[in-house]
Amino acid sequence: MKEMKLYQLMKKHGMMDYDEFHKRSVQDTAWFWKAVEEDMELDWFQPYRQVKDSSNGVPWTRWFVDGKINVAHNCLDRFVKNPDVRHRLALIWEGDDGEVRKLTYQQLWEEVNALANGLRKLNVGPGDRIAIYLPMVAENVITMLAAARIGAVFTPCFSGYGADAVATRLRDCEAKVLVTADGFLRRGKVIPMKEEADKAADLAPSVEKVVIVNRLQRKDCPRNGKRDVDWADLITDVKAHSSEATDADTPFMIIYTSGTTGRPKGTVHVHAGFPVKSGFDAGYMMDVKEGDILFWMTDMGWMMGPWMVFGALMNGATMLLFEGTPDYPEPDRLWKLVETHGVTHLGVSPTAIRALMKHGEDWVNRHDLSSLKVFGSTGEPWNPEPWQWLFEQVGKKRVPIWNYSGGTEISGGILAGNLMKPIAPCSFNGPMPGMDVEVLDGEGQPVRGEVGELVIRQPWVGMTSGFWKDPQRYEETYWSRWPDHWVHGDWVLAENEGFWxxxxxxxxxxxxxxxxxxxxxxxxxxxxxxxxxxxxTIGVPDPDKGEAAVCFAVLKPGFVPDEGLKQNLMTSIVEKMGKALKPKEIHFVSDLPKTRNGKILRRAIKAAYTGKEAGDLSSLENPQAVEAVRGVHS
Incomplete structure (x- = not known):
């Protein structure tokens, strides 16, 4: 514990007790975030004069006022200056086919400089938007950092999106440039990408250039002579490009989240926001240090993609990008990645673990996983069985599971496990430092021992600077229920014993x-x-109870979806939850609608089952699962 960065930060400020430290972090959030920034040794072009300014209202709080900084400079330049660090690995990439590419901090810095020069030749400047529609390849990270370096704003798009979903984001942020690839590999198959990118660009008048990464060297890749630019032709000028000295609250990223209604929300993140929060969460709470290797199974279009980038680079660590899936070509692909690259911090979803569990422990035991220090998990609640399987069978009871929950608008976590404290399975130790969090009942009163609404009572570094060109929607979404309380939309139980x-x-x-x-x-x-x-599980209208539960279950191989099994499951629920909460029905389905990072979309299930509009479903990995749900009720 004493080697943890969080403990060292506490000790630096004269505190040995975590609860005392957390209390001070929320009593004086300006002190806390200043302490974090200083301990991270951020490199400022111009010092800030004020840590926190809420004069425009709590929802519009500004941080590090009048300071000038650049996230790309802080991810690369300050490490490249150090001869002991510049040759450390910054990025490892492994393709679906096993191809590997590695870049040191020096090499990544050089690639970013070259692309920054290329983007300037395309007349991209401060404030211009660059959309990134790429698979998990190194060029994804290079583009993000090059855009930030010149003061431009990037927006990452999920690699599985179709043209319409990409076009919606291009039009909303008025992207000037779209960076894409000829295609990528998924489970051994070629997935064309340029075709969808072309359709999206055709639907977005603001797009002037489409930059193509030739991941597969496809000879049949379509070309648009006037609009297309090859990545290789854009990175010919390798001289250093100095970072733009941007204000602390200058936007550098717009990342979209899917809404239950209406168009996706473009959350705006700034140079001294998202990188500081994600850097703190990874470095101090997950304890990612210089030389560690962080790998989160995700896509750059989801918040955990950029979080991994800045969580690793702001801490002088190494990130691992993986193009493929955790069970291809064999069920041990994930464990093989850990062994091959010496992964220390592995981020997985409960859904992924449930899928790997069915293959058994033999696939795990074939590999040396001794490099692992911490498991990370986010995106959805755990169930006890997969949690125990990960901890006992994979981690051999020596690797803690760092449970983590927050959101795209947060820049990271609200609740998390604490590696300095005991953790109960499937739980969190509570709010993270600097996050003033409470659980409220319907009347806005704090509750313990019963489920309530998760709220944040003070602003924090990393809080989204509103939705792109839609401030009213931002205020209505998060700030309208209780004055100056961020209502996150999570239903939480905070036990009196301290587990959440x-x-x-x-x-x-x-x-x-x-x-x-x-x-x-x-x-x-x-x-x-x-x-x-x-x-x-979803809720449907019921004339007697107001609402009734309807459950959907995916069975393991070898089990028959018959009436006997259904009754057995019903009995289990009644015995544990009570007769009043007995589900109206249990349906067996072959799959559940999920995003690429494994989050089950219950609203998609509910909409399909009840025949209502589901809102934006562009993030779905498996849209056919929606039709399967619709089929059980037709």
Missing amino acids: YITGRSDDTLKIAGKRLGPAEVESILVDHAAVLEAA
């Missing part, structure tokens, strides 16, 4: 006969059954 649990999104919450019920409570019972691989 997320039971689901508050808009997923069921209210059955007057009792609020988080879907995860029912789902945990289902997946505890030997036959069930994964499950989802």
Whole structure:
């Protein structure tokens, strides 16, 4: 524990007790974030004169006022200056086919400089938007840092999007340049990408140039002579390009989140916001240090992609990017990656672990996983069985699971495990330092021992600077329910013993006969059954109870979806939850609608089942699963 960066930060400020440290971090958030910034040794072009300014209202709080900084400079230049660090690996990439590419801090800095020069030749300057529609390749990171270096703003798009979803984002942010690839590999198959990029660019009048990364060297890749530029032709000028001295609150990234209604929300992040928060969360809470190797199974279009980039580079660590899937060509691909590259910090989703569990421990035991120090997890609630399997069978009871929950608008976490404290399975130790968090009932009163609404009572570094060109929607979404309280949309149980649990999104919450019920409570019972691989629960209107639960279960191989099994599962729920909460129905399906990072979209299930509009579903990995749900009720 004494080697942890968090402990060293506490000790530096004369505190040995974590609870005392956390209390001070929320009593004086300006002190806390100044202490973090100084300990991270950020390199400022111009010092800030004030840590925190809420004069325009709490939702529009500014941080590090009048300071000038650049995130690309702080990710690369300050390390390249150090001869002991510049040749350390910054990035490892492995393709679906096993191809590997490695870049040191010096090499990544050189590539970023070359692209920065190339972008300037395309007349991209401060404030211009660059959309990134790429697979998980090194060029993804290079583009992000090059854009930030010249003061431009990048917007990452999920690599699995179709043209319409990409075009929506291009039009909303009025992107000047779209960076894409000829294609990529997924489970051994060529996935064309340029075709979708062309369709998207055709639908977005602001796009002037499409930059092509020739990942596969496809000879049949379509070309648009006037609009297309090859990546190789853009990076010919390798001289150093100095970083733009941007204001601390200058935007550098717009990352879109899917809404339940309407168009996606463009969350705006600034140079001294997202990188500082993600850098703190990774470095001090997950304890990622110089020389560690951070690998999160994600896509750059999801928040955890950029989080991994800045969480690694702001701490002088190494990131691992992986193009493929964790179970291809064999079920041990993920464990092989850990062994091959010496991964120290591995981020996975509960869904991914449930899928790998069914292959058994033999695939795990083939590999030396001794490099692992910490497992990370975010995106959805855990169930006990996969948690225990990861901890006992994979980690051999020596690797802690760092549970982590927040959001795109947060720049990282609200709740997290604490590696300095004991952790209960599937739980969090509570709010993170600097996050003034409470659980409120329907009347806005704090509650313990019962489920309530998760709120944040003070602003924090990394809080989104509103939605792109839509300030009213931002205020209505997060700040309208209780004055100066950020209502996050998570339904949380904070136990008197100090452990916190997320039971689901508050808009997923069921209210059955007057009792609020988080879907995860029912789902945990289902997946505890030997036959069930994964499950989802939704609420549907009921004339007697107001709302009733309907469950969907995916079975493990070898189990038959018959009436006997259904009744067995019903009995388990009734025994553990009570007869009043008995589901109206349990349906067996072959798959559940999920995003690429494994998050189950319950609103998509509910919309399909009830025949209503689901909102934006562009992030779905498997849209056919929606039709399967619709089919059980047709």
